[in-house]
Amino acid sequence: MTDRDTIAAIATAAGAGGVGIVRLSGPRARAIGEAVTARALRPRHAHHARFLDAAGEAIDDGIALYFAAPASYTGEDVVELQGHGGTAVLQVLLARCRELGARLARPGEFSERAFLEGRLDLAQAEAVADLVAAGDARAARAARRALDGEFSQRVEAIAAELLAIRVHVEAAIDFADEPLDTLGGAALRARLAATGDALDALLARAEHGRRLRDGLHAVIVGPPNAGKSSLLNALAGSDRAIVTDIAGTTRDLLHEVVRIDGVELSLVDTAGLRDGGDAIEREGMRRAHAELQRADLAIIVLDARDPAGGRTAVADAIAGVPQRVWVHNKADLLAAGEPASPAGNDGAPDATPGASDEPPLRLSALSGVGLDALHARLKALAAGDDIGEGTGAFTARSRHVDTLRQAAVELAAARAQLSHESLDLAAEALRAAHDALGEITGRVRADDLLGHIFSSFCVGK
Numbered sequence: 001m002t003d004r005d006t007i008a009a010i011a012t013a014a015g016a017g018g019v020g021i022v023r024l025s026g027p028r029a030r031a032i033g034e035a036v037t038a039r040a041l042r043p044r045h046a047h048h049a050r051f052l053d054a055a056g057e058a059i060d061d062g063i064a065l066y067f068a069a070p071a072s073y074t075g076e077d078v079v080e081l082q083g084h085g086g087t088a089v090l091q092v093l094l095a096r097c098r099e100l101g102a103r104l105a106r107p108g109e110f111s112e113r114a115f116l117e118g119r120l121d122l123a124q125a126e127a128v129a130d131l132v133a134a135g136d137a138r139a140a141r142a143a144r145r146a147l148d149g150e151f152s153q154r155v156e157a158i159a160a161e162l163l164a165i166r167v168h169v170e171a172a173i174d175f176a177d178e179p180l181d182t183l184g185g186a187a188l189r190a191r192l193a194a195t196g197d198a199l200d201a202l203l204a205r206a207e208h209g210r211r212l213r214d215g216l217h218a219v220i221v222g223p224p225n226a227g228k229s230s231l232l233n234a235l236a237g238s239d240r241a242i243v244t245d246i247a248g249t250t251r252d253l254l255h256e257v258v259r260i261d262g263v264e265l266s267l268v269d270t271a272g273l274r275d276g277g278d279a280i281e282r283e284g285m286r287r288a289h290a291e292l293q294r295a296d297l298a299i300i301v302l303d304a305r306d307p308a309g310g311r312t313a314v315a316d317a318i319a320g321v322p323q324r325v326w327v328h329n330k331a332d333l334l335a336a337g338e339p340a341s342p343a344g345n346d347g348a349p350d351a352t353p354g355a356s357d358e359p360p361l362r363l364s365a366l367s368g369v370g371l372d373a374l375h376a377r378l379k380a381l382a383a384g385d386d387i388g389e390g391t392g393a394f395t396a397r398s399r400h401v402d403t404l405r406q407a408a409v410e411l412a413a414a415r416a417q418l419s420h421e422s423l424d425l426a427a428e429a430l431r432a433a434h435d436a437l438g439e440i441t442g443r444v445r446a447d448d449l450l451g452h453i454f455s456s457f458c459v460g461k
């Protein structure tokens with residue numbers, strides 16, 4: 001790609017730092033680097049040099065690196081000017097590079113070029129951004145695995161299998177007057193079934209990967225005044241939410257990222273659920289319901305003195321949330337030795353802890369007694385099955401999960417069509433499934449998708 005321009009950006013984070021880097025990529029990168037340093041740059045060699053302005057005065061004293069195409073991050077000629085990490089000095093250095101013909105890079109443009117040059121596929125390029133944004137060690141490790149191509153390889157393996165199946169089906173179409181079974185139909189169906197299973201397994205892993213990337217999305221729900229906001233504050237370790245003894249205090253959603261022993265969790269406090277309320281409170285309840293639709297986990301807070309009382313109000317809202325943790329709050333107000341009200345005796349079975357739920361945790365958000373057990377349970381849920389280094393989890397995005405789901409739907413359609421001997425329709429569904437997989441790695445791509453993905457990167461990445 002010789003007709004591309006040369007881009008430049010500060011690659012290091014804003015603010016003062018030990019070292020700061022201006023990175024250049026494109027056909028003029030080397031010439032610009034050599035003009036700034038007044039030296040010939042040898043590939044893959046650290047040159048200690050002064051970085052000069054137009055008048056020959058030193059802007060900084062630093063290290064220059066040159067990576068010759070195609071053996072560089074972007075696949076183009078790349079030069080790095082590693083100077084002192086001050087905002088002003090880096091800005092002046094960047095301005096000098098622009099004066100010499102470089103253009104300011106858009107967010108993600110280095111990685112976009114790496115993608116366009118075939119150095120990374122799309123899912124890997126997204127993993128670069130996810131690695132930069134990772135909020136805890138597990139998420140960082142999982143993003144690094146996606147960057148290594150573990151996710152992409154699995155997608156491509158299924159895509160390759162689908163391609164082989166498509167070839168078989170297209171060939172059978174050319175012999176339309178013969179029954180499919182004389183053309184290896186049984187083997188074809190078995191192969192398609194196995195591919196469907198592999199796709200389902202990958203989808204489950206991608207869903208897990210999506211949680212790793214975004215953190216477990218936990219929504220605190222319950223009747224008014226149960227102590228939901230108090231619990232959020234206790235978990236966040238600060239007075240984030242307003243707490244009063246007036247039922248209906250919280251109206252809006254309040255998001256807070258908390259970290260429990262290094263494991264990240266995104267918590268949302270919601271308006272108490274009850275019948276009635278004014279217009280503002282009802283809007284708050286509507287938002288609570290909507291937030292629960294997207295939740296991985298509901299933390300249901302009930303008053304320990306009357307847990308049955310609030311349960312009916314939350315029944316609808318928590319239906320369909322994959323996981324629940326039941327909390328009986330205000331345990332400090334129970335008379336010493338008083339047993340927790342038995343669960344499930346209030347005629348509202350939908351809102352009682354289900355068979356798969358753990359028994360309620362009794363605690364006090366106010367005093368902090370019993371909070372340790374909640375911490376432990378939340379940490380176990382957020383860590384999911386990625387306990388060890390060896391589990392091979394990788395990060396994924398909603399885009400990947402949605403696209404894999406779409407491919408699974410098309411694959412199921414193809415299987416149904418095949419059993420009706422509708423080869424043309426089966427071929428069409430297989431093509432759609434194959435294309436969907438291609439969108440994940442960028443083999444099949446829409447340019448607006450690229451723009452959307454790369455624009456969310458940092459500048460300089």
Ligand SMILES: Nc1nc2c(c(=O)[nH]1)N(C=O)[C@@H](CNc1ccc(C(=O)N[C@@H](CCC(=O)O)C(=O)O)cc1)CN2
Pocket residue numbers: 067070071072073080119
């Ligand atoms: N100073 C610096 N550190 C950095 C980066 C960078 O661009 N500059 N990276 C940027 O994000 C990451 C490292 N990623 C990189 C990926 C590929 C190549 C590269 O030159 N690849 C060549 C050569 C391969 C090799 O020698 O191993 C290639 O793939 O052909 C460089 C950095 C993190 N650290």
Ligand SMILES: Nc1nc2c(ncn2[C@@H]2O[C@H](COP(=O)(O)OP(=O)(O)OP(=O)(O)O)[C@@H](O)[C@H]2O)c(=O)[nH]1
Pocket residue numbers: 222223224225226227228229230231242243244245246247248249250251270271272273329330331332333363364365366367
């Ligand atoms: N004794 C005691 N009081 C508590 C506890 N947790 C919360 N409270 C009190 O209960 C009242 C309501 O607490 P909030 O945290 O505002 O309750 P909420 O569920 O967020 O209420 P809404 O936002 O109105 O739905 C406040 O007066 C709190 O101080 C607790 O563990 N023990």
Ligand SMILES: [Mg+2]
Pocket residue numbers: 228229230241242243249250270271272
């Ligand atoms: Mg509240």
